[in-house]
Amino acid sequence: MTKDLRANVKATSLFLSELLLYPQQIGALLPSSRHLAGVMAHWLPPDPEDYVLELGPGTGVVTQALIARGLRQDRLITIEKSTRMAQLLRERFPQACVIHGDACQLDKLFRRQLKGVDCVGAVISSLPLRMFTPAAAQALANKIRAVLRPSGRWVQYSYWLGNGRNDATGRFDLLSTRVVWRNLPPARVSIYQRKPAH
Ligand SMILES: C[S@@+](CC[C@H](N)C(=O)[O-])C[C@H]1O[C@@H](n2cnc3c(N)ncnc32)[C@H](O)[C@@H]1O
Numbered sequence: 001m002t003k004d005l006r007a008n009v010k011a012t013s014l015f016l017s018e019l020l021l022y023p024q025q026i027g028a029l030l031p032s033s034r035h036l037a038g039v040m041a042h043w044l045p046p047d048p049e050d051y052v053l054e055l056g057p058g059t060g061v062v063t064q065a066l067i068a069r070g071l072r073q074d075r076l077i078t079i080e081k082s083t084r085m086a087q088l089l090r091e092r093f094p095q096a097c098v099i100h101g102d103a104c105q106l107d108k109l110f111r112r113q114l115k116g117v118d119c120v121g122a123v124i125s126s127l128p129l130r131m132f133t134p135a136a137a138q139a140l141a142n143k144i145r146a147v148l149r150p151s152g153r154w155v156q157y158s159y160w161l162g163n164g165r166n167d168a169t170g171r172f173d174l175l176s177t178r179v180v181w182r183n184l185p186p187a188r189v190s191i192y193q194r195k196p197a198h
Pocket of ligand 1: 025028031058059060061082102104
Protein backbone atom coordinates (compact mmCIF):
# COMPACT_ATOMS: atom_id res chain seq x y z
CA MET A 1 0.00 0.00 0.00
CA THR A 2 1.35 3.47 -0.86
CA LYS A 3 1.76 6.15 1.82
CA ASP A 4 -1.13 8.22 0.35
CA LEU A 5 -3.47 5.24 0.20
CA ARG A 6 -2.60 4.30 3.81
CA ALA A 7 -3.34 7.87 4.93
CA ASN A 8 -6.66 7.82 3.06
CA VAL A 9 -7.71 4.53 4.61
CA LYS A 10 -6.78 5.82 8.08
CA ALA A 11 -8.78 9.05 7.57
CA THR A 12 -11.84 7.28 6.15
CA SER A 13 -11.84 4.70 8.99
CA LEU A 14 -11.70 7.53 11.51
CA PHE A 15 -14.57 9.32 9.76
CA LEU A 16 -16.72 6.15 9.80
CA SER A 17 -15.99 5.36 13.45
CA GLU A 18 -16.86 8.95 14.49
CA LEU A 19 -20.03 8.69 12.36
CA LEU A 20 -21.09 5.56 14.29
CA LEU A 21 -20.48 7.29 17.62
CA TYR A 22 -21.84 10.77 16.78
CA PRO A 23 -24.13 10.55 13.72
CA GLN A 24 -25.84 13.92 14.32
CA GLN A 25 -22.51 15.71 14.65
CA ILE A 26 -20.87 14.16 11.60
CA GLY A 27 -23.98 14.49 9.45
CA ALA A 28 -22.54 12.74 6.35
CA LEU A 29 -21.99 9.17 5.19
CA LEU A 30 -18.49 9.77 3.84
CA PRO A 31 -15.86 12.51 3.66
CA SER A 32 -16.42 14.96 0.77
CA SER A 33 -15.20 14.00 -2.69
CA ARG A 34 -12.29 15.91 -4.21
CA HIS A 35 -14.81 17.48 -6.60
CA LEU A 36 -16.87 18.97 -3.78
CA ALA A 37 -13.70 20.00 -1.92
CA GLY A 38 -12.40 21.72 -5.08
CA VAL A 39 -15.61 23.74 -5.50
CA MET A 40 -15.43 24.85 -1.85
CA ALA A 41 -11.77 25.84 -2.24
CA HIS A 42 -12.51 28.01 -5.27
CA TRP A 43 -13.61 30.78 -2.91
CA LEU A 44 -10.32 31.68 -1.24
CA PRO A 45 -9.96 35.42 -0.51
CA PRO A 46 -7.90 37.30 -3.12
CA ASP A 47 -5.49 38.71 -0.49
CA PRO A 48 -3.03 35.93 0.50
CA GLU A 49 -2.51 37.63 3.89
CA ASP A 50 -6.19 37.18 4.83
CA TYR A 51 -7.06 34.44 7.30
CA VAL A 52 -9.49 31.69 6.33
CA LEU A 53 -11.69 30.05 8.94
CA GLU A 54 -12.75 26.47 8.23
CA LEU A 55 -15.63 25.09 10.30
CA GLY A 56 -16.10 21.32 10.60
CA PRO A 57 -12.95 20.25 8.70
CA GLY A 58 -13.41 16.59 9.68
CA THR A 59 -10.50 14.54 8.36
CA GLY A 60 -9.25 17.42 6.19
CA VAL A 61 -10.49 16.79 2.64
CA VAL A 62 -11.60 20.41 2.10
CA THR A 63 -8.59 21.64 4.11
CA GLN A 64 -6.26 19.82 1.70
CA ALA A 65 -8.05 21.40 -1.28
CA LEU A 66 -7.66 24.88 0.26
CA ILE A 67 -3.92 24.32 0.71
CA ALA A 68 -3.60 22.88 -2.81
CA ARG A 69 -5.24 26.04 -4.14
CA GLY A 70 -2.61 28.21 -2.49
CA LEU A 71 -3.78 28.94 1.05
CA ARG A 72 -0.82 29.14 3.42
CA GLN A 73 -1.20 26.90 6.46
CA ASP A 74 -0.28 29.83 8.70
CA ARG A 75 -3.36 31.66 7.38
CA LEU A 76 -5.70 28.78 8.18
CA ILE A 77 -7.79 28.51 11.33
CA THR A 78 -10.00 25.45 11.78
CA ILE A 79 -12.56 24.59 14.43
CA GLU A 80 -13.44 20.90 14.79
CA LYS A 81 -15.59 19.36 17.52
CA SER A 82 -14.28 15.78 17.28
CA THR A 83 -11.21 15.23 19.47
CA ARG A 84 -9.77 12.52 17.24
CA MET A 85 -10.34 14.48 14.04
CA ALA A 86 -8.70 17.57 15.55
CA GLN A 87 -5.70 15.39 16.45
CA LEU A 88 -5.47 14.04 12.89
CA LEU A 89 -5.70 17.59 11.48
CA ARG A 90 -2.82 18.72 13.70
CA GLU A 91 -0.71 15.88 12.31
CA ARG A 92 -1.69 16.64 8.70
CA PHE A 93 -1.45 20.46 8.87
CA PRO A 94 1.15 21.25 11.56
CA GLN A 95 1.42 24.97 10.76
CA ALA A 96 -2.34 25.61 10.77
CA CYS A 97 -4.21 26.72 13.86
CA VAL A 98 -6.41 23.73 14.67
CA ILE A 99 -8.88 24.51 17.45
CA HIS A 100 -10.63 21.62 19.09
CA GLY A 101 -14.00 23.06 20.05
CA ASP A 102 -17.56 23.94 19.16
CA ALA A 103 -17.96 26.30 16.19
CA CYS A 104 -21.05 27.73 17.92
CA GLN A 105 -18.59 29.27 20.41
CA LEU A 106 -16.39 30.77 17.74
CA ASP A 107 -16.56 34.26 19.23
CA LYS A 108 -15.20 33.00 22.59
CA LEU A 109 -12.64 30.71 20.91
CA PHE A 110 -11.36 33.66 18.89
CA ARG A 111 -11.08 35.87 21.96
CA ARG A 112 -9.25 33.19 23.96
CA GLN A 113 -6.99 31.61 21.35
CA LEU A 114 -6.50 34.12 18.52
CA LYS A 115 -5.54 37.40 20.10
CA GLY A 116 -4.05 38.94 16.91
CA VAL A 117 -6.89 38.02 14.54
CA ASP A 118 -9.84 40.45 14.29
CA CYS A 119 -11.45 39.17 11.12
CA VAL A 120 -11.17 36.58 8.36
CA GLY A 121 -11.48 36.85 4.58
CA ALA A 122 -13.58 33.70 4.16
CA VAL A 123 -15.47 31.14 6.21
CA ILE A 124 -15.52 27.69 4.63
CA SER A 125 -18.08 25.55 6.42
CA SER A 126 -18.98 21.88 6.20
CA LEU A 127 -21.08 22.07 9.37
CA PRO A 128 -24.31 20.07 9.17
CA LEU A 129 -26.36 23.26 9.61
CA ARG A 130 -29.68 21.55 9.02
CA MET A 131 -29.07 19.38 12.12
CA PHE A 132 -28.83 22.56 14.23
CA THR A 133 -31.92 24.03 15.87
CA PRO A 134 -33.08 27.21 14.08
CA ALA A 135 -31.92 29.29 17.08
CA ALA A 136 -28.45 27.69 17.12
CA ALA A 137 -28.06 28.11 13.34
CA GLN A 138 -29.08 31.77 13.60
CA ALA A 139 -26.68 32.43 16.48
CA LEU A 140 -23.85 30.80 14.51
CA ALA A 141 -24.69 32.84 11.39
CA ASN A 142 -24.52 36.03 13.48
CA LYS A 143 -21.09 35.02 14.81
CA ILE A 144 -19.86 34.23 11.29
CA ARG A 145 -21.12 37.65 10.18
CA ALA A 146 -19.26 39.33 13.02
CA VAL A 147 -15.92 37.69 12.22
CA LEU A 148 -16.11 38.03 8.42
CA ARG A 149 -14.68 41.12 6.76
CA PRO A 150 -17.38 43.01 4.77
CA SER A 151 -16.23 41.74 1.38
CA GLY A 152 -15.66 38.23 2.77
CA ARG A 153 -17.52 35.11 1.71
CA TRP A 154 -19.22 32.36 3.69
CA VAL A 155 -19.10 29.11 1.72
CA GLN A 156 -21.49 26.42 2.97
CA TYR A 157 -22.47 23.05 1.56
CA SER A 158 -25.60 21.12 2.24
CA TYR A 159 -27.08 17.82 1.13
CA TRP A 160 -30.39 19.63 0.76
CA LEU A 161 -30.48 20.15 -3.00
CA GLY A 162 -33.53 22.43 -3.12
CA ASN A 163 -33.03 26.08 -3.89
CA GLY A 164 -34.52 27.25 -0.58
CA ARG A 165 -32.08 29.05 1.74
CA ASN A 166 -31.55 28.21 5.37
CA ASP A 167 -33.39 30.93 7.33
CA ALA A 168 -30.20 31.55 9.31
CA THR A 169 -28.55 33.09 6.24
CA GLY A 170 -31.08 35.95 6.09
CA ARG A 171 -28.52 38.66 6.87
CA PHE A 172 -26.36 37.59 3.92
CA ASP A 173 -26.77 38.04 0.17
CA LEU A 174 -26.66 34.81 -1.81
CA LEU A 175 -23.94 35.35 -4.44
CA SER A 176 -23.95 31.99 -6.10
CA THR A 177 -25.17 28.42 -5.63
CA ARG A 178 -24.63 25.18 -7.50
CA VAL A 179 -25.07 21.44 -7.09
CA VAL A 180 -21.97 19.24 -7.14
CA TRP A 181 -23.19 15.89 -8.46
CA ARG A 182 -19.85 14.08 -8.13
CA ASN A 183 -20.18 13.56 -4.40
CA LEU A 184 -21.94 10.90 -2.34
CA PRO A 185 -24.58 12.15 -1.84
CA PRO A 186 -24.61 15.16 -4.22
CA ALA A 187 -24.35 18.47 -2.38
CA ARG A 188 -25.30 22.09 -2.95
CA VAL A 189 -22.58 24.68 -2.38
CA SER A 190 -23.83 28.18 -1.60
CA ILE A 191 -21.78 31.35 -1.33
CA TYR A 192 -22.96 34.17 0.91
CA GLN A 193 -21.72 37.69 1.46
CA ARG A 194 -22.60 39.99 4.36
CA LYS A 195 -25.45 42.39 3.63
CA PRO A 196 -24.27 45.91 4.34
CA ALA A 197 -25.32 47.18 7.80
CA HIS A 198 -28.00 49.95 7.64
C1 LIG B 1 -20.20 16.59 7.13
S1 LIG B 1 -18.73 16.45 8.10
C2 LIG B 1 -17.60 17.25 6.99
C3 LIG B 1 -16.18 16.88 7.17
C4 LIG B 1 -15.21 17.41 6.09
N1 LIG B 1 -15.17 18.85 6.02
C5 LIG B 1 -15.56 16.89 4.73
O1 LIG B 1 -16.06 17.68 3.91
O2 LIG B 1 -15.35 15.69 4.49
C6 LIG B 1 -19.05 17.68 9.35
C7 LIG B 1 -17.93 17.96 10.30
O3 LIG B 1 -18.34 19.02 11.16
C8 LIG B 1 -17.95 18.70 12.51
N2 LIG B 1 -18.86 19.44 13.41
C9 LIG B 1 -20.19 19.23 13.58
N3 LIG B 1 -20.69 20.11 14.46
C10 LIG B 1 -19.65 20.90 14.84
C11 LIG B 1 -19.52 22.02 15.72
N4 LIG B 1 -20.58 22.49 16.40
N5 LIG B 1 -18.31 22.61 15.86
C12 LIG B 1 -17.23 22.14 15.17
N6 LIG B 1 -17.29 21.08 14.34
C13 LIG B 1 -18.49 20.46 14.17
C14 LIG B 1 -18.08 17.20 12.57
O4 LIG B 1 -17.33 16.66 13.65
C15 LIG B 1 -17.55 16.81 11.20
O5 LIG B 1 -16.16 16.68 11.22
